[in-house]
Amino acid sequence: MAKVIVIYKKPTDEENFKNYYENEHIKLVQQVPYIQKADLDYVTAAMNTEESYYLAATIEFESKQRIGEALQSPEWAKVTEDAENMMKFLPEAPLVLITE
């Protein structure tokens, strides 16, 4: 199993970010091929940091190879393009970790 973990810090405009993410961005993510499972988890507490973390999105794939194929898909290109729309509501681009 392999995952893409995306961690967002607290938005500068929380209401608009949440609304855009949950109603627009997530639809594009759902179109990406080879996704086995996707979780959206809001951060309620954090330790060992002074940063304000807000949201963790975890997307599971069968393998690292499948992640590679997914990241090269036209559907993922739309997700990346849409990420720019969300930057209006964010202090910085989210941390993206590819794991296996």
Added chain:
Amino acid sequence: MAKVIVIYKKPTDEENFKNYYENEHIKLVQQVPYIQKADLDYVTAAMNTEESYYLAATIEFESKQRIGEALQSPEWAKVTEDAENMMKFLPEAPLVLITE
């Protein structure tokens, strides 16, 4: 569903960290009550950061309340105590996110 997500940066002593984590620390985590699922995922790539991330541990619980109960358990106290042993191999304490 609620999660504890623990993110480690690249150890100063990778071999000893990996060995200690996988052979010692993980056994203590497995004793913690109310865990529904636990994943250990090594970071193979990261975006939007200059830091070296290494490992993401995701522990799933039924609810935020169950996490609260787990974190107050004697078994979790042993996990926390053991975390000090791992600090010998780490540049800093791991980021811990509680989510729901």
